[in-house]
Amino acid sequence: MSPSPLAELVRLKLKLPSPADKTADVDRLFHALKAVGYDDVTVPLELMRRLPAELRSSGFEVSLVIAPQARGFRLLDIGPEAVYGLAMDLGSTNIACALYDLATGEKLDELDEVNPQVSFGSDVLTRVQRAMTGEFDPLAAALKIGMNSLIRTICRKNSISDRTIYAMTVAGNTIMTHFFLGLEVGNIPLSPYTPVSNSPVFLSAGEAGLVINSRAVVYTFPNAGSYVGGDIISGIIFGGINREESPVLFVDVGTNVEVTLGCKDWIMTGAGAAGPALEGGVAAIGRKAEPGTINSVRIDPVSGEITVGVIDGLEPAGICGSGLIDLVSEMFSAGLIDQTGRFTDQAHRVVSRDGVRALALHRAGDKELFITEPEIRNFLVSKAAMFSFLYVFVRSVGLAFRDIKKVLVSGALGCGINPESAIKIGMLPDIPRERLVLLGNSSLGGAGMVLLDRGLLEEVSLLSSRVTYREMNEDSELMNILQGAIFIPHTEPELLKA
Amino acid sequence: MSPSPLAELVRLKLKLPSPADKTADVDRLFHALKAVGYDDVTVPLELMRRLPAELRSSGFEVSLVIAPQARGFRLLDIGPEAVYGLAMDLGSTNIACALYDLATGEKLDELDEVNPQVSFGSDVLTRVQRAMTGEFDPLAAALKIGMNSLIRTICRKNSISDRTIYAMTVAGNTIMTHFFLGLEVGNIPLSPYTPVSNSPVFLSAGEAGLVINSRAVVYTFPNAGSYVGGDIISGIIFGGINREESPVLFVDVGTNVEVTLGCKDWIMTGAGAAGPALEGGVAAIGRKAEPGTINSVRIDPVSGEITVGVIDGLEPAGICGSGLIDLVSEMFSAGLIDQTGRFTDQAHRVVSRDGVRALALHRAGDKELFITEPEIRNFLVSKAAMFSFLYVFVRSVGLAFRDIKKVLVSGALGCGINPESAIKIGMLPDIPRERLVLLGNSSLGGAGMVLLDRGLLEEVSLLSSRVTYREMNEDSELMNILQGAIFIPHTEPELLKA
Known part of the structure; x- marks a missing residue:
């Protein structure tokens, strides 16, 4: 049972007029609502118009949907038998959503789809530039189409009407949030980098242009700045970082690596380029984690035999980020690649493909899945960038990995990676395993938490003004660490535990 | 200078981003607003979208329109140089409005037009019956058309754009209020007589379908019951009845006579049929008070010569309620009619018109204005109904006229009647003249007060739950008093001072 969702189902029996x-x-309704704790309820005009007939056709016994507001409440509907809610994460690459029964707090389903904005450029800054040169409206429309398509799909799949969705929470990076709200993005990439809004925004679904109940409450997470979006704020809530007594490190790996470090007293965040490697995008066979994708790999150190784990056990069609991490780690452990990522003499099954050396992960009939040497080395550059960024970021506030109570990993990596593999290749710090926590999609998770508990709204607002952004791009130490981190696990392995 | 209008013009200079x-x-705007006392401001999405360009084109120096809400504030616009407001009274027969400059509190103009619903029936109950048999929408539309026509006319006349009207207050009887809000009227005339809403309603002009700024605040006065509308509540505020230490009597004469009696501790109200007489509707030459209407009459007691006062000094085309009161009073004083309203032998100029006796008020060329004997007697029935209702109402709470501190008169009568005439014919109680106060259109006046002072909103809400309705229709004393009151001034003149 959810304590206080953004929309509540209330059943009421009113006294009959006499x-x-x-x-x-309307006043009769106010009195009955007040008697069960709902004081100061706003009734939209269209519901006022429906009320006399609804009351008289039901013998003055009605079900109501009520949304708490900053102060007081708002009536969202009369008559429904169920109240659902959606949490949504607007990623640059994927849009994900989770469906909840707001009466029970139960999570019913989770889905994601590609963000249709990808057709304007996979890089968010490319999209901003296109928006600044006249394509804002088509970009905003593409995002909205993606969101509405996802809403329709998850509703159809779960056989519920989109009109029974009365609340939605939306978390995304600052640029995605601006596209969603239809707010100008042109000042974000220009000094002094000012977004239009960093505040939380409450809308009706009608205003927001979303195909759920038009009176539904739509809450958009606040950003903390041009580089710290609502998705990070939501992730911090999901990870409980702002409630920790001592510092925890929170790593969100999407198209970028976003790192947050802090506790209840202070929180800072930074972002570095991770490259697409960690989402499985470096390899020709890279693929998102979906049925038919390899997400784990084992290599027999004696026979060199490769065993792949495939989502839903289907015939494999590609490999995702966590599969790649496993693959590189296992190849290194089995002696098939050296510290630099090059195939060793022990890699007997290496063949040449289009002039480069490659290893077959899987063969079925005439279909083969290969990983090439350049792909492995590209992957190592990405893992190096990520590790060095974590190292330098933690150092920059005078801490070391050993001071970190917990490392939370979310994003594409946080779904199902083998922490042992990630640590073995020097991608994550070599900390005691029990300190490593995989969060999955933390932005979506935090959006779900707020959907079910409006008590968190205040906490979210506070967070958005507390989180500070730490600029790391011109750090010279970063380059030193990076050079060693391209090796497996690192040229100075002691740094991994430092 | 108005203390706190429903919409305020605020000029702000924001710090430049750096x-x-x-x-x-948006957050920069919030900080600047907070610094000048506007905390917790809601910014509509469409204004958020406009904000970046507005700030940068003005060098971050902007004018804003801000509306206080129940709690906090709402931004209504960015950029305007003037802020106007409208007060409106929805009468069954006429719609009246007054235009205010909300920055100065100055009243700029006042206008009225016929309520287009009159074409569905001059009686409100006829309109309700037609609404109940399928004509609700055309009736509601007719009212809205009338309101918007009046808005356009007053704006054009004063050369202001309707988009610069940011606040509007609307007062009307319960049925008019329901038609305006689009709320079902069908339960009002059926036992147990329950309206849809007696609460105050805040809307945007867009929701309300009014042709002022679409984000403007539209406040509709609460009703106190099926028979006590927002117009009475507004009138009570205008007359200050709820602040009086000892009882005052407030008489609002429109299509009905509505009587309110009370002080700061208690207020009760009742309504009786007045007939159309008092609005000038009994006579063939009856006409509303507008240029060319006779509104005062003097008769030389010696020569019997009749002198008429005409609004704007034009050639007279008819006579209004206050003119009729003057006429009957003067005819009686000059001995032209007797106590029963019949022409006496002294009325030498009486002629026969269509078989009834008539007196010419005015002749110009072949145009003549006549008042007939049956018209005078109809008028006396109306004045009798009004007086008896006042008498019985005051008695019913254990008071007498001599206990009443003030008698406030508003409505058609309250614009420009000669109190001496009204008292002489026994229409109003014979109280010391300084206790009689003419209020004009008190409903419109109260609506203007609230428009200029949101501090009154709380007082209005309290009033609507405090005012009680006193049913008078089956009072047997009423018939006794009425029979004597048909005479001039009354068969028992001592009752007039009782």
Whole structure:
């Protein structure tokens, strides 16, 4: 049972009007609501218009949907038998959503789809530039189409009407949030980098242009700046970082690596380029984690035999980020690649493909899945960038990995990676395993938490003004660490535990 | 200068963004507003979208329109140089409005037009019956057309754009209020007589379908019951009845006579049929008070010569309620009619018109204005109904006229009647003249007060739950008093001072 969702189902039995009680219908409703704790309820005009007939056709026994507001409440509907909610994460590459029954707090389903904006450029800054040169509206429309398509799909799949969705929470990076709200993005990449809004925004679904109940409450997470979006704020809530007594490190790996470090007293965040490697995008066979994707790999150190784990056990069609991490780690452990990522003499099955050396992960009939040497080395550059960024970021506030109570990993990596593999190749710091926590999609998770508990709204608002952004791009130490980190696990392995 | 109008013009100079101050535009606005006392401001999405360009084109120096809400504030616009407001009274027969400059509190103009619903029936109950048999929408539309026509006319006449009207207050009887809000009227005339809403309603002009700024605040006065509308509540505020230490009597004469009696501790109200007489509707030459209407009459007691006062000094085309009162009073004083309203032998100029006796008020060429004997007697029935209702109402709470501190008169009568005439014919109680106060259109006046002072909103809400309705229709004393009141001034003149 959810404590206080953004939209609540309330069943009420009103007293019947009589010559001794001529109270008007709306006022009668107010009195009945007040008696069960809902004081100061706003009733939209269209519901006021429906009220007399709804009351009289039901014998003055009605179900209501009520949304708490900053102060007081708002009536969202009369008559429904179920109240659902959606949490949504607007990623640059994928849009993900989770469906909840707001009466029970139960999570019913989770889905994601490609963000249709990808057709304007996979890089967010490319999209901003196109928006600044006249394509804002088509970009905003593409995002909205993606969101509405996802809403329709998840509703159809779960056989519920989109009109029974009465609340939605939306978390995304600052640029995605601006596209969603239809706010100008042109000042974000220009000094002094000012977004239009960093505040939380409450809209009706009608205003927001979303195909759920038009009166539904739509909450958009606040950003903390041009480089710290609502998705990070949501992730911090999901990871509980702002409630920790001592510092925890939170790593969100999407198209970029976003790192947050802090506790209840202070929180700072930074972002570095991770490259597409960690989402499985470096390899020709790279693929998102979906049925038919390899997400784990084992290599027999004696026979060199490769065993792949495939999502839903289907015939494999590609490999995702966590599969790649496993693959590189296992190849290194089995002696098939050296510290630099090059195939060793022990890699007997290496063949030449289009002039480069490659290893077959899987063969079925005439279909083969290969990983090439350049792909492995590209992957190592990405893992190096990520590790060095973590190292330098933690150092920059005078801490070391050993001071970190927990490392939370979310994003594409946080779904199902083998932490042992990630640590073995020097991608994550070599900390005691029990300190490593995989969060999955933390932005979506935090959006779900707020959907189910409006008590968190205040916490989110506070967070958005507390989180500070730490600029790391011109750090010279970063380049030194990076050079060693391209090797497996690192040229100075002691740094991994430092 | 108005203390706190429903919409305020605020000029702000914001700090410029800089590398040391990357605050987002909306948040920058929030900070600047907070510094001048506007905390917790809601910014509609469409204004958020316009904000970046507005700030940068003005060098971050902007004018804003802000509306206080129940709690906090709402931004209504960016950029305007003037802020106007409208007060409106929805009468069954006429719609009246007054235009205010909300920056100065100055009243700029006042206008009225016929309520187009009159074409569905001059009686409100006829309109309700037609609404109940399928004509609700055309009736509601007719009212809206009338309101918007009046808005356009007053704006054009004063050369202001309707988009610069940011606040509007609307007062009307319960049925008019329901038609305006699009709320079902069908339960009002059926036992137990429950309206849809007696609460105050805040809407945007867009929701309300009014042709002022679409984000403007539209406040609709609460009703106190099926028979006590927002117009009475507004009138009570205008007359200050709820602040009086001892009882005052407030008489609002429109199509009905509505009587309110009370002080700061208690207020009760009742309504009786007045007939159309008092609005000038009994006579063939009856006409509303507008240029060319006779509104005062003097008769030389010696020569019997009749002198008429005409609004704007034009050639007279008819006579209004206050003119009729003057006429009957003067005819009686000059001995032209007797106590029963019949022409006496002294009325030498009486002629026969269509078989009834008539007196010419005015002749110009072949145009003549006549008042007939049956018209005078109809008028006396109306004045009798009004007086008896006042008498019985005051008695019913254990008071007498001599206990009443003030008698406030508003409505058609309250614009320009000669109190001496009204008292002489026994229409109003014979109280010391300084206790009689003419209020004009009190409903419109109260609507203007609230428009200029949101501090009154709380008082209005309290009033609507405090005012009680006193049913008088089956009072047997009423018939006794009425029979004597048909005479001039009354068969028992001592009752007039009782």
